[in-house]
Amino acid sequence: MRGSAASAAADGFRTDINGLRAWAVVAVVLYHFGVPGFGGGFVGVDVFFVISGFLMAGIVVGGLDRGGFSLPGFYLARARRILPALLVLVAVVLVAGWFLLMTSDYQMLGRHARESVLFSSNLRYLDESGYFDAASHDKWLLHTWSLSVEWQFYLLYPLVLLLLARCWPQRRGILAAHLLALLASFAVCVFLTFSEPSQAFYLLQSRAWELLLGGCVYLLGTRQGLSSRWRGLLEGGGILLIAASIALIDASLAWPGFLALLPTLGAAAVLLACRSGSPWTASVVAQWLGTRSYSIYLWHWPLVVGLVYFYRQDDPVWIGAGLLASLLLGHLSYVAVEVPARRWLARRNSLRNAAWLIGCLVVVAVSAQLVRRSGFPERLPSEVAKVEGERQNRNPRLKECLRFDAACTYGGDQVHALVIGDSHADALVSAVADALPDARQGVYFKGESGCLFVYGARWAGKGERVDCKQLLEEVASRLDGLYPGMPLFLINRTTSYIRGELPGADGKPLPPMVYFSRKVEQPDAEYFAEFRQHYLDTMCRLAEHHPLYLLRPVPEMHVEVPKAMGRALLRGRVEEIRISREEYRQRHAEVWAVQDEVAERCGAKILDPLPYLCDAQYCYGSKDGMPLYVDDDHLSEYGNRLLLPMFAQVFAAAPAVSTAPAMPEAGGR
Incomplete structure (x- = not known):
């Protein structure tokens, strides 16, 4: 059987991508819950970046090839995909904070919530650095930094491609631009990893190469005609690189830098192999997890912080309960928020789509800002206020x-x-x-x-x-x-x-x-x-x-x-x-x-x-x-x-x- 990554992406749903999402979210969740053997599970985020870059290239470049790409439509589609579940999560966390947090902590949560829904939380967390330190477990929405990086990429990427399509419409030129931008971003990433590691971790300019790598895979995939045997070997090598990254890398090593090549090239290999019936990605469990990966990712981190809040982060029973709760809440978010919101919005025209999404975003952002400014100290018992x-x-x-x-x-x-x-x-x-x-x-x-x-x-x-x-x-x-x-x-x-x-x-x-x-x-x-x-x-x-x-x-x-x-x-x-x-x-x-x-x-x-x-x-x-x-x-x-x-x-x-x-x-x- 012969085929290409790009054509499969254009023709319909790809089980290998969905299964790769499962690998990524499992790695991240198990790492954050401190499960032994997953010391490098944070590389799952890098895998997500490569997948996002691949899919965005397919949407934008494919749309340009067909002559039917709409910039407002692109942004609206991304908002429909990301915002509903994120807004619900942020609203729930703000409500929980009302009962659980003291004034200054609640104000900090309000600040983080506002930045999360405005997709600038990576910049906020850069100011407060860092991701791997103990203080990170006081930040209920820390994981939204990656969504902010992706959204910032979504804002710029189609604009640059539209400009390129006018000046250099051939596919070869678009691929060359991807490669040049990738190399420049990777150089920035390596430099900052050793000079300003927090900037290397959080900033778009040092992470863009991972998304651009996915774009390159899409563009190269149209030129590849690999045999079934070679595609199997390519996928197996990619899975091995990802698994080795999860098992051998840990937070003590300089990251992302050169080491990030391991999981990202692994993800690129799996995408390029394009094996729809692979035992690595096509199982029922992998497909279930992959379909719900976004919601599982959203909900797992507040549960991790909750375990630390209640001093249960080292209790195996509570860790197990947190893992199950991540799956359950991720499933509920998928079936009760993601899917219904997508279907409901799909029945409305673009103007109403934008109005609803912007309206909901404004409500949550304004609520977060009120929490940031006040912290509502009057909600606390007097003895707590004195301690505070x-x-x-x-x-x-x-x-x-x-x-x-x-x-x-x-x-x-x-x-x-x-x-x-x-x-x-x-x-x-x-x-x-x-x-x-x-x-x-x-x-x-x-x-x-x-x-x-x-x-x-x-x-x-x-x-x-x-x-x-x-x-x-x-x-x-x-x-x-x-x-x-x-x-x-x-x-x-x-x-x-x-x-x-x-x-x-x-x-x-x-x-x-x-x-x-x-x-x-x-x-x-x-x-x-x-x-x-x-x-x-x-x-x-x-x-x-x-x-x-x-x-x-x-x-x-x-x-x-x-x-x-x-x-x-x-x-x-x-x-x-x-x-x-x-x-x-x-x-x-x-x-x-x-x-x-x-x-x-x-x-x-x-x-x-x-x-x-x-x-x-x-x-x-x-x-x-x-x-x-x-x-x-x-x-x-x-x-x-x-x-x-x-x-x-x-x-x-x-x-x-x-x-x-x-x-x-x-x-x-």
Whole structure:
């Protein structure tokens, strides 16, 4: 049997395309639900892009060949296909958010909902980067980024082809234009993958090559006359590439970049093979899944976020229930929304089609905008509103003072202490100022967010932290004349810089944020030895000019405390956020040890917050029903009040603090 991909696409329904959709949606869904063996399941989106490009080329180029292509008709057909199910999903999620989300979270959902129905959500999520991080599980509509990329492609693609058809109507010219645009977009994709990975992931210009690859397959398919044997081998190779991508690629690898060639070329091979009766794509299950793939894709991600919201993301029973619910809701959306809407709109003329679709879109978009602007705090119980308020109970001068080029004084004009550090220093500086015995006395503050105050530390992320470097250089050059003799408090989230942030939802440890002579994925003995030497050198240098006080690390919680407490209250529960003293001891052991060494060698004093934030067994994220943190690691202005007695000791006439208290063991203070 001989045939072509293009002719099959033009003649009627293709079971191989429908089955390929099934492969793509299964991969994405199982990846998002965390099913083992599907670490690269996100490549299903790339497969969808190739399929969309193939189909759009068939519609536009085929229409141009027949002389009957209508640009308004093209846009209207795409809207009929995409909008009804999307608008219903967004409306349902907004209603669910009314009952489940606190004000700021609900406002964020409103913003995301608006961008989703306006097909600009990829740009919004780029601003909030990223797709693979823990914060992604707070974004109920994150998956709509791919719809936005596709719709942006749909807007431009037929316009460009119409222009090409006027200037260069031969099929060869259209194919050449596809190939040139594909190569340019792929080059952008590869460059951005290594320089700006979030842009590579979300932007049309770095994703267009995948859709254009589908277009090239359509155009090449008209010239191919492959035998049945060769088409079988071509399809089998394509399926193998897709399966290998799903099994071997994971989120730790640079993506999309060169690696995206594997699933996209695999999808292209399956499309080019055009095997209508293939066991890989033509089974009853594959056809059922493929037909409902769009609706399954729409509904599965809010269910994934729901599992995280209710802390059930690691429960196999709940994961299984989420998978079944994805299939059920996808089926209901298909039979109750997609098909009826398509049939109902098909019976109306184009003007009424457009009026109905635009009207529904405006209603949902305006509703989303109202949610974004207000968040409707009055819907929340008073105790939830109080907890919610603590998320904003930060240092009111944060934006003014937490900058390397700023210098602020807290309290009175007579500087009697200095506070230097990062955002943890910013979170505590007001407590230091309030601990001063005289209202005329004040605290000089210099800080920069995400800046480890250790000379020789280099930022492990992209680029150089010029702001942090300038802060350290300025303090070093001015230290001897900067309020000499006054106590200097060095406050840093030191452990996170050398051990990495707390593990995300997947439990994988994150790499250190800084390095010295070499970057490492996980700190080892050599790395810690380098850190120790640089830390000792820096602290002893500071101690030459000022009485130096080092703050032990503030306990880090595994969740954003106000958010977790508020969500629990909305579910009628009281959530106690805490970590064990043993867990704290293990995470911060290296920092405690080097601080003790600084105290012994350089005369620094140690300030220990644990007696004020912990009991014999646990360190707590709340007190008397109120959060002590604004997030998972920064104390709020309410929480930092607990440390006033600790700072007050420094300014009292009595001995300030213990020289170097030992690291607390589990069960001890």
